[in-house]
Amino acid sequence: MNTSDTNNTPQCYSIRSPPFNYTHPINSVYFSSIFSALGITSNLIAFIVLIKSFRRTHNRSRSFFLIFLGGLVITDFMGLLVTGSIVVSFHLTHFNWRQVDPNCHFCNFMGMSMVFYGLCPLLLSATMAVERFTGITRPFARSTNMPKSRTVSMVLMVWLVAGCIALLPLTGIGSYHIQIPGSWCFFNISWNGSDMVFSLLFSLVGLISIAVSFLLNTVSVVTLIKVCCGQDRTQRRRDHEVEMMVQLILIMIIASISWCPLLVFIAQTVLARKGFQSVYLLLYIRFATWNQILDPWVYILFRRAVLKRVYPRLDWSRGSIMTLYPSFQNTIRRFTRSSLGSNLGSDETGETEMSNVTASIFKK
Template sequence: MIRQAPSGNDTTPVCFSINNPPFNYNHTIASVYFSTILSGLGLSSNLFAFVVLIKTFLRTKSLSRSSFLIFLAGLVVTDFMGLLVTGSIVISFHATRFVWRDLDPYCHFCNFMGMSMVFYGLCPLLLGAAMAVERFVGINRPFTRSASMSKGRALTTVVAVWVVAGVISLLPLTGLGSYHMQKPGSWCFFNISSQPLDLSFSLIFSLLGLLSLAVSFLLNTVSVVTLLRVCCGQDASARRRDHEVEMMVQLIGIMIIASICWCPLLVFIVTTVLSGNPLVVRSLLLWIRFATFNQILDPWVYILFRRAILKRVYPRLDWSRGSIASLYPSFTTSLRKLTRSSLGGGLDEGPPQGRDVPSPLQPLSS
């Protein structure tokens, strides 16, 4: 796609029609070092997390844990590739100070980076929502989950998330929105404006991201409440919940990091296009950098919140019983009272005389 330049003497590719490089920008030596250090830290962290995930996956025998590890591996691979693709372009720009218009006169490279920004931005949010759904079903509907979520289906879900994010990233190439060069000339992103097509794509991207975070928050909250009821109820010693506690801690960490890193950018996009105000470039750059930290921090959630690490930090926690409340025995009574009062009571009472005790494998919702 090309667009007539204002002078009328030549044609300007659409990606340079709003911001036409080169820009008057001070390329400080700190720019390349800052980008290199962040990219290197993120790549090494994701690579280390992936190796640990593979070793854990080969040792685990739990179906629920294996499926969750597949989701985590998909998230780590996505974050690694996102940093590799976008980081290499940004570092090359700061290191060589190339003029994008001369290097990419037909916008192919700019469109590729714009697609990468959208794809690798949406994937962590969608994967976080998919993991929240998987854990919600696994904790609240164990029979349904065991019959439906196999390792193959978990892998299919990860691929489906990649496909959905890929299709959305292709929409600007079909005319719904457009990718444009962004100041200071080191990156490309979709155009954030109130024009009908640009507004539509901006809302698709931002509202889908916010919806993913909302689904994650809602389902994770229900899962945590259910898990607390099991850990602090009468069947705390009968049900092994160490894996569930570990996975929920990791999932909550992923959700919190994604919310902190992505909500400012997503809300900024929505308010900008709906208000019709001019785009504030400094704010966009700030929130984009916030979002980038999500790819760097994600692997550390799994690295730091594994049972092997938690055992060293909290050696008094009785992992053999799988009860998180065993860390603070005096806290258990208070937490049981809280869950009993908030969830309808009866959690500490023994079974009535003459009646069978429910099976430990009974679904939590029954």
């Protein structure tokens, strides 16, 4: 699989072979070093914050959410550490890939890492959206005694799915190749044979994950707004869920802005059957890297403990955004009552009817 039949050239060098004469400013040791150092530091800080939050929390739903966030932080950290160390090493030493890696093992490893650590955040974001959708719209569908190990198993399952996709080029579906300027490897974006299949698979999995996140998060937010517009006692119980949804929405927005240009570029290149300039691919890859850099700051900054210090006058325990603007609250309440036949509303009706029946029985 690693050699062609014509000239015994290893497959990862069969389309383009180093060294390359490429001097674009984006191909710089400064770009790579700053991106890697900033991302690794951010994820380390976020991991420490998550551990402290996990130890302090007594809310089961929040503990599940923090496990997902921990998996996302670990994935982003390892992705930047593995791929960043290779790219920075190339820029510092300018080693020749064909001499260091004559059989393409190292190139295949980096290509797998790029695919694995690229898909994992998108798949984890979609999985988190599913978990929050279930927790908010179907609160009784999940067992209250569900062990935390099941959440860990879901994170491991996401890693397994992303790993299986990353391994496909080693089985003949797609192929990993050295990319200009010679500092990294990625799958071959082409409209020929198995390369087209893998390119579309990578692009569609990423775009579908973003679409699922957007759809489920939208439903969850609208349902949560309906609940928060109820009594104050309900609002206090929903504080943690509001915080989790704010973080999840920001994660989704960052992932969409960072990854959509690359995913659309890959799909458009393959379906249009046209070539592309390497500078665009490198630019979109750099753009996607911002997802791993910005994600940690969502967990670091957008917490109630931080927001209370930034704006202490706001009554965070009662969701005073709603109470400060009663007209807005009434408008939202009328909208949600008319547009949503939510299960939460039906549950409240059922509880009211049950209490009335119980009261009448005791009166008798």
